[in-house]
Amino acid sequence: MELPTFNLNATSVCLVLALVTLTYHTIRTIYNLYFHPLAKYPGPLLYRATRLAYLAGLIRGRLALDVLPMHRRYGPIVRIAPDELSISTPEAWKDIYGHRTGLPSGLDELPKSYIFYRNKLVPPSIVGEDREGHALLRRLMAPGFSERSMREQEPIIGSYVDLLVERLRQHAVDADRKDPITGLQGAKRPLDMTAWYNWTTFDMIGDLAFGEPFGSLDKAKYDPWVHAIAVALESQRFLLTIRHIGLNDILLPLVRLFQSSRREYGRRTRDMMERRMQVERRTDLIEGLLAKKDELKLDPGRIQMNAAVLILAGSETTATLLSGVTFLLLRHPECLRKATEEVRSTFRSEKDITLTSVARLEYMLACLNEALRRYPPVPFGLPRVTPKGGASIIGEFMPEHTHVAVWQYALYHSEEYFTDPFGYHPERFLQQDPRFAKDRLDALQPFSVGPRNCIGKNLAYAEMRLILARILYNFDMCFADEGKAAGWIDGQKAYTLWKKPPLEVFLIPVAR
Numbered sequence: 001m002e003l004p005t006f007n008l009n010a011t012s013v014c015l016v017l018a019l020v021t022l023t024y025h026t027i028r029t030i031y032n033l034y035f036h037p038l039a040k041y042p043g044p045l046l047y048r049a050t051r052l053a054y055l056a057g058l059i060r061g062r063l064a065l066d067v068l069p070m071h072r073r074y075g076p077i078v079r080i081a082p083d084e085l086s087i088s089t090p091e092a093w094k095d096i097y098g099h100r101t102g103l104p105s106g107l108d109e110l111p112k113s114y115i116f117y118r119n120k121l122v123p124p125s126i127v128g129e130d131r132e133g134h135a136l137l138r139r140l141m142a143p144g145f146s147e148r149s150m151r152e153q154e155p156i157i158g159s160y161v162d163l164l165v166e167r168l169r170q171h172a173v174d175a176d177r178k179d180p181i182t183g184l185q186g187a188k189r190p191l192d193m194t195a196w197y198n199w200t201t202f203d204m205i206g207d208l209a210f211g212e213p214f215g216s217l218d219k220a221k222y223d224p225w226v227h228a229i230a231v232a233l234e235s236q237r238f239l240l241t242i243r244h245i246g247l248n249d250i251l252l253p254l255v256r257l258f259q260s261s262r263r264e265y266g267r268r269t270r271d272m273m274e275r276r277m278q279v280e281r282r283t284d285l286i287e288g289l290l291a292k293k294d295e296l297k298l299d300p301g302r303i304q305m306n307a308a309v310l311i312l313a314g315s316e317t318t319a320t321l322l323s324g325v326t327f328l329l330l331r332h333p334e335c336l337r338k339a340t341e342e343v344r345s346t347f348r349s350e351k352d353i354t355l356t357s358v359a360r361l362e363y364m365l366a367c368l369n370e371a372l373r374r375y376p377p378v379p380f381g382l383p384r385v386t387p388k389g390g391a392s393i394i395g396e397f398m399p400e401h402t403h404v405a406v407w408q409y410a411l412y413h414s415e416e417y418f419t420d421p422f423g424y425h426p427e428r429f430l431q432q433d434p435r436f437a438k439d440r441l442d443a444l445q446p447f448s449v450g451p452r453n454c455i456g457k458n459l460a461y462a463e464m465r466l467i468l469a470r471i472l473y474n475f476d477m478c479f480a481d482e483g484k485a486a487g488w489i490d491g492q493k494a495y496t497l498w499k500k501p502p503l504e505v506f507l508i509p510v511a512r
C-alpha cells in the first residue's frame, strides 16, 4: 500500500501558522470575554476581549483621557484590558497603593507590575525595584529629602529661582524694538513658559542630584540630555507595547541599537556621576547612596540609575504642573488677580520670599492643588498586581494576577467627587464655599500614597510655591495669543506623562 505524501512548501507552512494563530487568538478572546476570572467586570467589548485596544490608546497618547468616559458609562470598576481593572473611587488609593495587612500572600503591599516598571536591559531604579530592594534604597535616600536637608538645600534652590527671574526680565522685553501698541521703546517678547519652567527644574535637580546644573537657564536652550529624556518618555509607549505583546526578548535589543539618544543619556549620566563622586560630602539627594556605597557594595550602575531617575521624576513633573497652573491662572483672570494680590501684599520685599515663608500663601497653594487636580502631572494609572490568593479592593475580592490602578485624570474629573470638574476653582480647597462642600478632596493624591509614594513631594511643593510666588511678585502676565492657547490642556496627549506644547506668554516686569 502506498502512503500519502505531504508536499510542504512555504505557502502551506504560512497557511498552517496563520490558522494556528487565528485559532489560538479566537479561543483566547472567547476565554477573555466569557471564562476569565475578570469576566464579570464591565468595560468596552474590545478592551475586555484583547489588550490591543488598550495598546492602541497608549500609542495614540489618549488612553489616560479615554478611561474617563468608560467610568461614566460603566461605573467605578472598569475592565480596561483582559487582566487589568481601572478603579475610580477615593478609597481605591489606600487599597491599591497603601500598606496592607491580612493579604492571603502575607505581603504588606501590592507589588508593582513587572511589565509596566521593568526593563530587562537596565538595572531597576528605586521606582522599579522589588519590595526588598526598594526598602533599602528608600531608607538610604530619605535623609536627602528631609526637612533639615531641604533647609540646607535652600541656597541651591533659591539661586536657580533668582536666575530664572533675572533671565525672564532680560528676555521679556526686546529693547531694540518699539512696542506696536504704546509706541514706546521696548516691545514685549512672547516667552514659552513651558520651556522656561523645564530649564529651571532641570538645572535645579541637576545640581541637587549630580552636583552640577545643565546650564539651560544660562543658555536659554534645551540641553541635549533633556531632549534625550523627552525622547525616552515618548518611546516608553512602544517599549510597553513590545512587552505587552510578549516580544520583549526579540525586539528590545534591536530597539536599543537605534536609540542613540538613550546611549548619549547613559554616557552623560556616567560622566556626571563620576565628577560628583570626587566631591567629599554634600547635602544633596544622592549623598545617602554615595555614603553607603562601599559598605553595602552598591553597584555604580545602580547609583547612576537612581540619580538619572531623580532627574526625570524631579523635573518634568514640577515643570508640568508650573506650566499647567500658569495656563489655568491666565484662563481664569479672577484667580490670577487674587493669587497675585496675595503674594504682593504678603511680602514687602522680594528677599522675604523663601522656601519657608511661601507656606503663608494659602490661596496660591489652593491654586496649585486645583491645578494638580485639573492637570495631574501623572495622569496615567500606575499598575499594581494582586498577589497569590488575591486581594480585596473597595470591598470586592479581586483574583490573583489582576492588574489594578487608579487613573488620576479619570478620578479627578468625576462629577461624583468634584463639583464642576472641568472648571478651575481653587476655592474648593479652602473649604469655605458651600458649592464645594460635597467634594471629596481626599480623592486628590497626585503624589500617590503608601510605601511607594513620591519621596520628593515636600521638595516639589516647596519648589513650585517658591517659583510661582516669585513669578507673580515680579511680573504681570497675559497670553501672547489667547486663541492659540485655548486648548492647551485638553488637546494634549499623555505618554505616561503629558507631552506639553509651547505656552507663549507676555511677561510685563513690575517696576519697584
Ligand code: HEM
Pocket (backbone or CB within 6 Å): 126, 127, 134, 138, 205, 285, 309, 310, 313, 314, 315, 317, 318, 321, 377, 378, 382, 446, 447, 448, 451, 452, 453, 454, 455, 456, 457, 459, 460
Ligand atoms: C508635581 C511634582 C511631582 C509629582 C506629581 C510626582 C508624582 C509621583 C508619583 C505619582 C509617584 C509614584 C510612582 C509610582 O507609584 O510608580 C512618584 C514617585 C517618585 N517621585 Fe515624584 N512627583 C513629583 C515630584 C518629584 C520630585 C521633585 C522628586 C525628586 C526630586 C521626585 C522623585 C520621586 C521618586 C524618587 C519616586 C519613587 C519613590 C519610591 O518608589 O519610593 N518626585 N512621584
